[in-house]
Amino acid sequence: MITVVAALVTDATGRLLLVRKRGTDRFMQPGGKPEAGETLREALARELAEELRLTIEPGAFDDLGRFETDAANEPGHLLVAHVYRLEVADPVAAAAEITEARWCTVEEADALGERLAPLARELLPFC
Numbered sequence: 488m489i490t491v492v493a494a495l496v497t498d499a500t501g502r503l504l505l506v507r508k509r510g511t512d513r514f515m516q517p518g519g520k521p522e523a524g525e526t527l528r529e530a531l532a533r534e535l536a537e538e539l540r541l542t543i544e545p546g547a548f549d550d551l552g553r554f555e556t557d558a559a560n561e562p563g564h565l566l567v568a569h570v571y572r573l574e575v576a577d578p579v580a581a582a583a584e585i586t587e588a589r590w591c592t593v594e595e596a597d598a599l600g601e602r603l604a605p606l607a608r609e610l611l612p613f614c
Contacts, residue, residue, distance in 0.1 A: 489520070490567045491568050492570075493568045494517050494572075499574065504516075505591060505599075505607060507589070511559070513601075513604045515604035515607045531545070537583045539581070541579060550571055551570040551613060553569055554610070555567050559606070559607075566605070570606075593611050
């Protein structure tokens with residue numbers, strides 16, 4: 488079981504932000520694993536700063552819930568994701584292990600087919 492925090496990030500037009508990590512071909516929500524001593528919100532704020540150069544206060548996230556699905560890049564593992572919603576107007580820049588950050592409509596995300604991570608696919612109705 489892999490436990491992560493993830494952000495369902497949208498912009499004012501309703502587009503969804505997806506990221507692709509180095510060495511993978513699947514698109515997913517930004518986020519990652521909490522470090523020792525971090526709250527889930529603190530972990531997500533840190534991950535967004537590291538991965539996308541976004542400065543977000545931990546209290547700014549809206550709790551979307553806890554989701555369980557297959558892990559995208561670790562076959563045979565269960566992913567437990569604590570997901571938070573966030574609308575941003577600031578520009579994002581792929582950093583750290585993120586190779587690509589892509590804004591897309593729900594239809595464009597769905598059209599990624601198998602390249603869309605299982606959690607990302609499960610979150611499409613929430614966009």
